[in-house]
Amino acid sequence: MLARIFRPAKTAMQSGRAKARDWVLEFEPKSARRSDPLMGWTQTSDTERQVRLSFDTKEDAVRYADAHGIAFQLIDPKPAKRIIKAYADNFAFGRKIPWTH
Numbered sequence: 001m002l003a004r005i006f007r008p009a010k011t012a013m014q015s016g017r018a019k020a021r022d023w024v025l026e027f028e029p030k031s032a033r034r035s036d037p038l039m040g041w042t043q044t045s046d047t048e049r050q051v052r053l054s055f056d057t058k059e060d061a062v063r064y065a066d067a068h069g070i071a072f073q074l075i076d077p078k079p080a081k082r083i084i085k086a087y088a089d090n091f092a093f094g095r096k097i098p099w100t101h
Contacts, residue, residue, distance in 0.1 A: 001048065002028045005061045006075040022054040023061045025072070 003025050010020045029049050033042040055061040058074070065072040089095070 001070060003065060003070050003072040004028060004075060005058065005065065005072050007058075007077045009077075022056060023058050025053040025055065025061050025065060025070075027051055 004027075005023060005025050007023050008020050010017050027048040029044070030046045031044060033044045035041075036043050053061075053064070055064065062072070062074065064070075
C-alpha cells in the first residue's frame with residue numbers, strides 16, 4: 001500500500017489557485033482498470049483508489065502517513081515559471097514581431 005503526497009497543479013480552466021493550496025494524500029493503483037464488455041465503462045476492484053485526503057501542510061500529511069503506517073512517496077511541487085508581460089508591450093516601437101490586424 002503505497003501512497004503519494006503531493007500538491008496538485010492549478011486547473012487549466014481557471015486562473016485562481018483555490019484547490020491547489022492543499023496537500024493531497026492518495027494511494028497508488030494496485031491494478032489496471034478494465035473495460036466492461038457490455039457498457040464499455042471502466043471498472044476496477046481497487047477501493048483504495050477512491051480515498052483522497054487533503055491536508056493544510058506537507059508536515060500534516062507526512063505525520064498522518066507515519067502515524068497510520070502508510071508507506072509514501074513525497075512529491076515536491078515545481079516552482080511556477082512566471083512570464084511578466086505588460087499590455088503596452090503589444091504596441092512597443094522595438095517589437096520583434098510586427099503588429100497587424
